[in-house]
Amino acid sequence: MKPRARWMLFAAACLAQWGIAGREIVRWERTRRQGTLFRFQAAPADPVDAFRGRYVAVRLRENSVPFDKPLPGGTRVYVEPETGEDGYAHFVRVYRRPPADVSTCQACVRYFSDNRLYLHLPFTRYYMNERLAPKAERALFAQRLRKGGPEMWATVRVGHGCAAIEGVFVNGNPIEEIARANKNP
Amino acid sequence: MSLRAHARWLETQFPDWVARGWIGAEAVEQIRRHYAADRGSGRSWLRVLLAILGAVLMGGGVILLLAHNWAEFSRAHRAAIALGALLLGQIVAALAIRRPPTSTGAREAAATFAALTVGAALALIEQTYHVYEGTTFTLKWMLLTLPLVYTHEAVMPALFYVAGISVWGVLECEGAGPSAYLPLLAPIGPHLAARLRRGQRVSAALLLWAMAIGMAVCLSEFSAATGMPRTSVHLPIMLAYLFALYGLLDALFFERDWPLAWRPFKILGVGGLATLLFVFSFQEPAGDLPGLAYFSEAPSSRIGLLLAGVLPALWLAALVAAGIRRGAAPLAFGIAPLFLTLAPHAFGPWTWLGVNAYLLALGLWTMATGARERDLGRVNGGLWLVGGLIVIRFFDSELSFLAKGLAFIAVGAAFLAANLGLAPHRRRRPR
Numbered sequence: 001m002k003p004r005a006r007w008m009l010f011a012a013a014c015l016a017q018w019g020i021a022g023r024e025i026v027r028w029e030r031t032r033r034q035g036t037l038f039r040f041q042a043a044p045a046d047p048v049d050a051f052r053g054r055y056v057a058v059r060l061r062e063n064s065v066p067f068d069k070p071l072p073g074g075t076r077v078y079v080e081p082e083t084g085e086d087g088y089a090h091f092v093r094v095y096r097r098p099p100a101d102v103s104t105c106q107a108c109v110r111y112f113s114d115n116r117l118y119l120h121l122p123f124t125r126y127y128m129n130e131r132l133a134p135k136a137e138r139a140l141f142a143q144r145l146r147k148g149g150p151e152m153w154a155t156v157r158v159g160h161g162c163a164a165i166e167g168v169f170v171n172g173n174p175i176e177e178i179a180r181a182n183k184n185p
Numbered sequence: 186m187s188l189r190a191h192a193r194w195l196e197t198q199f200p201d202w203v204a205r206g207w208i209g210a211e212a213v214e215q216i217r218r219h220y221a222a223d224r225g226s227g228r229s230w231l232r233v234l235l236a237i238l239g240a241v242l243m244g245g246g247v248i249l250l251l252a253h254n255w256a257e258f259s260r261a262h263r264a265a266i267a268l269g270a271l272l273l274g275q276i277v278a279a280l281a282i283r284r285p286p287t288s289t290g291a292r293e294a295a296a297t298f299a300a301l302t303v304g305a306a307l308a309l310i311e312q313t314y315h316v317y318e319g320t321t322f323t324l325k326w327m328l329l330t331l332p333l334v335y336t337h338e339a340v341m342p343a344l345f346y347v348a349g350i351s352v353w354g355v356l357e358c359e360g361a362g363p364s365a366y367l368p369l370l371a372p373i374g375p376h377l378a379a380r381l382r383r384g385q386r387v388s389a390a391l392l393l394w395a396m397a398i399g400m401a402v403c404l405s406e407f408s409a410a411t412g413m414p415r416t417s418v419h420l421p422i423m424l425a426y427l428f429a430l431y432g433l434l435d436a437l438f439f440e441r442d443w444p445l446a447w448r449p450f451k452i453l454g455v456g457g458l459a460t461l462l463f464v465f466s467f468q469e470p471a472g473d474l475p476g477l478a479y480f481s482e483a484p485s486s487r488i489g490l491l492l493a494g495v496l497p498a499l500w501l502a503a504l505v506a507a508g509i510r511r512g513a514a515p516l517a518f519g520i521a522p523l524f525l526t527l528a529p530h531a532f533g534p535w536t537w538l539g540v541n542a543y544l545l546a547l548g549l550w551t552m553a554t555g556a557r558e559r560d561l562g563r564v565n566g567g568l569w570l571v572g573g574l575i576v577i578r579f580f581d582s583e584l585s586f587l588a589k590g591l592a593f594i595a596v597g598a599a600f601l602a603a604n605l606g607l608a609p610h611r612r613r614r615p616r
Contacts, residue, residue, distance in 0.1 A: 013332035
């Protein structure tokens with residue numbers, strides 16, 4: 001490859017890298033600032049990701065939406081959450097394209113059963129500091145043993161077809177506080 | 186004997202050769218310079234490897250530092266760190282482009298480090314916003330590092346890309362993988378072709394190994410994901426077409442000049458086919474062979490089209506090309522998938538016997554052609570096929586220990602006789 005072509009390709013690659021990284025930051029920052037806040041019931045656990053570090057895996061209780069006909073597994077759809085009488089978010093409608101004036105997030109169809117679409121949702125991880133995450137898990141385990149299961153939820157910003165977890169709470173307290181309060185090493 | 190030992194031996198011979206008038210003093214100097222350069226290239230490879238190792242460790246260190254998750258930093262700080270890591274990798278990569286083309290170590294190390302910093306930046310953004318994009322993350326990372334293969338003419342990012350795309354293909358086996366995997370591998374083709382043209386055999390062989398293994402793993406996953414009722418018997422037939430294609434590609438492009446260890450298509454192709462034939466030489470697996478149902482039962486999806494359409498079509502094209510350019514020799518193994526496809530229809534319940542006969546004929550033919558061409562490796566390969574077949578059949582037969590023992594001794598004696606008989610010829614073969 002000639003030096004000029006090499007430099008042009010390198011410049012294009014650098015621009016693409018900045019473009020993708022910048023687009024990701026803008027996209028998620030916009031969701032964090034402008035998205036609607038919902039509260040999803042959750043059940044956390046603590047695994048590790050080699051690239052992104054430790055996280056609390058958020059197993060959402062709400063992972064389906066009413067729908068009248070089956071869609072193939074893997075189909076990408078947009079789902080609209082709505083806060084129910086219990087104070088938690090429930091998915092109420094499905095769209096094939098994101099509507100402009102409704103807070104929706106993208107999801108992936110897993111399967112169809114009993115007039116409901118079961119979904120893979122994009123907000124399943126809450127990344128934590130590598131020292132805090134195991135403490136949080138131990139604290140949650142201890143609470144589960146004592147009280148038969150604490151009330152947990154995740155607050156999620158939803159908007160522009162994206163969704164990002166903002167915080168995870170246990171009996172109303174942020175999970176970081178629970179972890180810091182845990183005296184176990 | 187090592188290159189260093191050869192050079193020492195040459196030094197002992199030079200005075201005699203000069204005295205006899207076979208070569209002049211100038212030729213002696215040229216030979217010395219040539220082999221000194223070769224020994225130097227060994228050291229430069231070590232430098233390249235150490236530089237790559239350093240870059241991998243540093244890039245991995247950056248990723249792990251960010252994975253610690255510095256909770257004290259705000260989102261703005263984290264965005265700055267992500268973009269800063271990206272910039273650092275780009276500066277290192279730009280400095281390496283400015284170096285002369287001979288600085289292989291610097292280019293490989295810089296491109297590797299830059300590729301890892303791209304991953305670190307993307308991972309930090311996902312960590313900051315508590316996002317998990319799964320396979321999309323891998324695909325984005327790989328596509329953003331692909332240009333480094335060409336800007337730095339570096340093999341490490343190419344290996345990294347092939348490995349990453351193969352991981353993506355496996356994870357997306359029920360999604361976009363079957364239709365996008367081969368098109369995503371294709372951009373590495375020109376880089377590989379350039380290395381082959383320039384005679385850079387070691388790096389080209391590494392890439393070929395990565396591609397051959399990646400394709401075999403991905404196509405196996407795609408085959409398992411088809412959801413067909415008899416996946417377990419469709420998978421080996423798909424592998425038979427793939428391994429035969431590998432063997433034929435090797436015969437077309439690498440057979441004449443390349444040492445065996447640098448020919449992954451030969452090793453995986455012939456080794457894989459032999460393994461499959463041994464499996465189907467047993468009665469029960471052979472009874473499950475799907476025959477032409479392999480094509481009719483394939484789903485009418487992208488996976489079905491790839492495995493029962495594109496792959497057999499590529500195999501057929503390679504078979505015809507190898508037959509035209511290399512004669513009958515590569516066809517003996519090359520027709521194995523056709524044999525496994527048609528055998529259930531031709532032999533019915535005796536398919537396993539047909540496979541045994543084919544395997545035996547293949548082994549004898551390999552031994553015979555090896556003996557005719559004084560090729561000890563090929564004779565041994567044929568002996569492994571025949572000997573393996575005899576050993577397996579004796580294990581699953583009801584013969585007495587006496588008969589089994591005598592048969593084992595006979596096979597062992599054949600190995601010894603062939604090797605002792607051919608070894609002197611092997612030493613005399615011109616290199």
